Amino acid sequence: MARMTDDRSKTRRTFLRSSGAVGLAGLAAGCLGDTGSTSSSTEITMILNPAESDVDIRSQYQPLVDHIESEVDVTVSLDRASSYAATLQAIRSDRAHLADTSPSAAVAGSNVADVVGVRVAYGAAQYFSLITTMPDSGIEELSDLEGETVSMGAQLSVSGTLVPMTMLKNAGLDTGSAPDGDPVDFEAQHSDHTTAAEQLINNPDVAAATTGAFSTAANVPKEQFDEMSEDFVELSAEYENAGTADQELQLLAVSDPLPRAPIMARSNWDDPIREDVEEAILNAEDLSHDDDYEGEELWFSNVVEGSHEDYEPIQKVLDELGLEFEDIS
Known part of the structure; x- marks a missing residue:
């Protein structure tokens, strides 16, 4: 098993902007669809993390969208990010309100996004x-x-x-x-x-x-x-x-x-409806598709309340590798 040592005395490195998969090249406005006006209290955008190439992630996440829209007077637009880093970039540039992210984003994006909850897959967080x-x-x-x-x-x-x-x-x-x-x-x-x-x-x-x-x-x-x-x-x-x-x-x-991947909300999203949206996410109980759906089912069954502290094991991994994410958070 992995031994996650918390050696904070090690020399730390910082991921640099580059043309590689981790870099921010390609994260300009063209990478994500037009999210519309963020000033509207009824239109919100959720950015989705591209973890698996063979999954139609927008269709996969439709039950969560349907649930939020049934509980709160909002219209949710889904955008698939071009990379893991792009999920944080969308939050950082105020182009998304919610984000489906990797657990690393709970650490990397702690100054720009809050953890709404930890996703649970059929009882396993x-x-x-x-x-x-x-x-x-x-x-x-x-x-x-x-x-x-x-x-x-x-x-x-x-x-x-x-x-x-x-x-x-x-x-x-x-x-x-x-x-x-x-x-x-x-x-x-x-x-x-x-x-x-x-x-x-x-x-x-x-x-x-x-x-x-x-x-x-x-x-x-x-x-x-x-x-x-x-x-x-x-x-x-x-x-x-x-x-x-x-x-x-x-x-x-x-x-x-x-810890399983979080759903995160932009820290500076200052709208009273945010609390209702987050409550709807945490109260979701049935995120299954209709019987005639033939695509990939949503991989999590519900979301439980969480915080950045839940992702301290990920911080220890970064410490062991001597990594920081200043350039993407």
Whole structure:
């Protein structure tokens, strides 16, 4: 399991603006749709985090929109962000009122956005990061990944990159200046959770994938979780469906429990209706689609009240990697 040390004496680095996936290039107005006038008390925009490339996230989130609009006199517009960083940029530039974000944004955006609540997936307010390989890869433990190619999530993804980097580091691999730079002992390829898993399965040059458990737990036989992580067995919403996918993957590592992603609200959103919107989100009980819906269901069942303090484990991950997010928060 990942050991999240809180070593605040370490030299800290800051993610720099760049043309890479973490940089703010492409976050100008053209990246997000026109959100309309933010002065209107009945029109609000929610920015959505692009965690999985194969999901129509606007359709996926429609039950939450329908619930908010049924409880409060507002019209909710959904925008898919171009990157993890773009969710915070939309909040920072006052172009969105609400944000579906990665857990890292609760730390990175603490000066521009408030945590409305922590999302719960069928009773579980915590989730896990997995590192997997192909069963015939010859990779038996994390240290075997030295000199190999690892397919990872986006550079700001907690379960797809940040936590796995600490797991690899604690296994003795030199992670260098990753994730804003290159690791020394292995090559990291960044994309999203779905793509990372697909690259592992389809590209023989990729030795392992680092993803959220929601992406690859179904590929791992239950007995491997039973042997490796009691926390996963007891806490993970993904354990029930473990081993049900056709393509089997071998489990190399499971993280400690992580707080699930928050829904955040822009701190300077000063409108009386904000309280009603937040209350509606926290009171939502049925976020399922109609029976004729054929797309991906919303991955969380409800939202419980939360705060930035819930994401202190993520701060410890950033501290261990020596990272700050001043340039995007």
